[in-house]
Amino acid sequence: MRVGVIGATGAVGRELVEVLGRRRFPVTKLRLFASGRSAGTRVETPFGPVVIEEFSQDRARDLDLALLAVSGDFAKAHAPGLVAAGVTVVDNSSAFRLEDAVPLVVPEVNAAALGEAKLIANPNCTTAILVVALAPLHAAFGLKRVIVSTYQAASGAGAEGMTELERETRRVLVEGEPARNEVFAHPLAFNVIPHIDTFQPNAYTREEMKVTWETRKIMGLPDLPISCTAVRIPTMRVHAESVTIETLRPVTAEAARAVLRAAAGVRVVDEPARNLYPMPLTATGQDDVEAGRIRANPVFGDHGLDLFLCGDQLLKGAALNAVQIAERLPALQVPA
Amino acid sequence: MRVGVIGATGAVGRELVEVLGRRRFPVTKLRLFASGRSAGTRVETPFGPVVIEEFSQDRARDLDLALLAVSGDFAKAHAPGLVAAGVTVVDNSSAFRLEDAVPLVVPEVNAAALGEAKLIANPNCTTAILVVALAPLHAAFGLKRVIVSTYQAASGAGAEGMTELERETRRVLVEGEPARNEVFAHPLAFNVIPHIDTFQPNAYTREEMKVTWETRKIMGLPDLPISCTAVRIPTMRVHAESVTIETLRPVTAEAARAVLRAAAGVRVVDEPARNLYPMPLTATGQDDVEAGRIRANPVFGDHGLDLFLCGDQLLKGAALNAVQIAERLPALQVPA
Incomplete structure (x- = not known):
């Protein structure tokens, strides 16, 4: 080949x-x-x-x-x-x-x-990391709504993004000068930027809408209600996602954990008693998306679930x- | 005195x-x-x-x-x-x-x-920053549900937390060695830790439940459904919060913006066309909580709103x- x-x-x-x-x-x-x-x-x-x-x-x-x-x-x-x-x-x-x-x-x-x-x-990196967890949950419980807030790494902006984060963090710490920016809209060192890709007329960014549009297409659910807030944070190459879903059928944390344990491309890391949960530190360089912090979300009665995902943006995300x-x-x- | x-x-x-x-x-x-x-x-x-x-x-x-x-x-x-x-x-x-x-x-x-x-x-720092924005929105539109994902700074763990983040980031960048940790459960430099305070039997952390319990008490809404995911990220002293609400009465981004502009303790920073939105970089040292990225959230029909908050954890948060x-x-x- x-x-x-x-x-x-x-x-x-x-x-x-x-x-x-x-x-x-x-x-x-x-x-x-x-x-x-x-x-x-x-x-x-x-x-x-x-x-x-x-x-x-x-x-x-x-x-x-x-x-x-x-x-x-x-x-x-x-x-x-x-x-x-x-x-x-x-x-x-x-x-x-x-x-x-x-x-x-x-x-x-x-x-x-x-x-x-x-x-x-x-697909978009955030979307790819998201759907490996959402799809098995949808098969088991049915998705009614999805709400996502992301913690996206510098690598989403390419090698230049990673270089800028490293160089500017060094400028702050070693030279004691303010961070600068060329790749990102603002300095990223020790900062949080709720702005990835361009703003759309509906006030969501294109990155946020990609998560909506692409998740719907991949999952074959053209009307699935999804809202994403996409946020750049000062990490290197793993995207984290805080995900809240409302399901069509009742869901428990235990049942969701079992579903995700059986899912391809997902590694359940969910042992709070041992301080084990998804983190960029552990997801870096890993093929599987880490899923953890799985818990019943009382906001949606017995149809709600919260979970936290970490996936390597350059691997599963690309x-x-x-x-x-x-x-x-x-x-x-x-x-x- | x-x-x-x-x-x-x-x-x-x-x-x-x-x-x-x-x-x-x-x-x-x-x-x-x-x-x-x-x-x-x-x-x-x-x-x-x-x-x-x-x-x-x-x-x-x-x-x-x-x-x-x-x-x-x-x-x-x-x-x-x-x-x-x-x-x-x-x-x-x-x-x-x-x-x-x-x-x-x-x-x-x-x-x-x-x-x-x-x-x-x-109150808890995350809660104080949250309620200055939630309370006026509740008065205007009524709150039905609240979903929050946080981006919390090292200062939430005190001066030792800030010192550890700075020292360990320097260790990674200058000495090329892995970051260490004493204050945080894991190294925080270039990492994300979805774990603040101790885990509760319901798999939420105490920090996450503080946001629920304290928001209800301060707002006088003992049954308000709230779910929080509290996440430590490598920033110094400003907490960011991605907030999704479902309202009892219809809400628009424009109406919400007007309400927040009139609210004490809130500064609306919401001009995407000029790259203006809440960030730790701009909220550091400021008394007011920055509110922006205000937009209708279609997940809840015409009763949904997303917004992004940044507040100085040591000031409004303490x-x-x-x-x-x-x-x-x-x-x-x-x-x-």
């Missing part, structure tokens, strides 16, 4: 290469594409050394699979051309996620939606889910 | 002295009490230099007003004795907050509850509210 990673020098791109290697993806030839600035650089990969190429559709047209970790505009400009050339494309951007003809897939939830598609969208999608592609069931 | 600050060397104690000075509280003599370890230390205050005394009930019995910034156990041991000696006590601990005979007061909300009380409880209580005491309406 000739696999290309487009946007290979970014935070998600680098993680894609690692995940392909770690999961022993059947790569016969790995090619890495980036901007002209990085072209020519030789990088070590689990598949041997690879020299980064400047991307062009023409250079990438003989790939079997292209994993896109690029901007929405870039994906819009190039994904259709690659697909037309016979390349299967898994796109990490938001460009195609809401198009009816494009499956938006979290394999634990809706792998069947893949069909024979040659262009597949990888690179891992993209590779999991690729692993399920019908084209890849035939040996290259 | 002879005023004593008990626990004067802690984060809240130091802030109490500043707030008394800044608000020109009618202090004729300021006395500062702490443990024997700090006794004898001379500190500069807005009321002149003061030598810290080791606390004893006997030494403190001729105060008119004692502001307690000490543990619940310490308050339980000493507040009744001070009151018996004729001292009016405002206690920042949780020791007396839920006792029927003790008013629990946020002056903007329930100053009338003060009556002739000689012992007054200052020292400021305590001094505001003291300013309203009937005893203090008579010149000393």
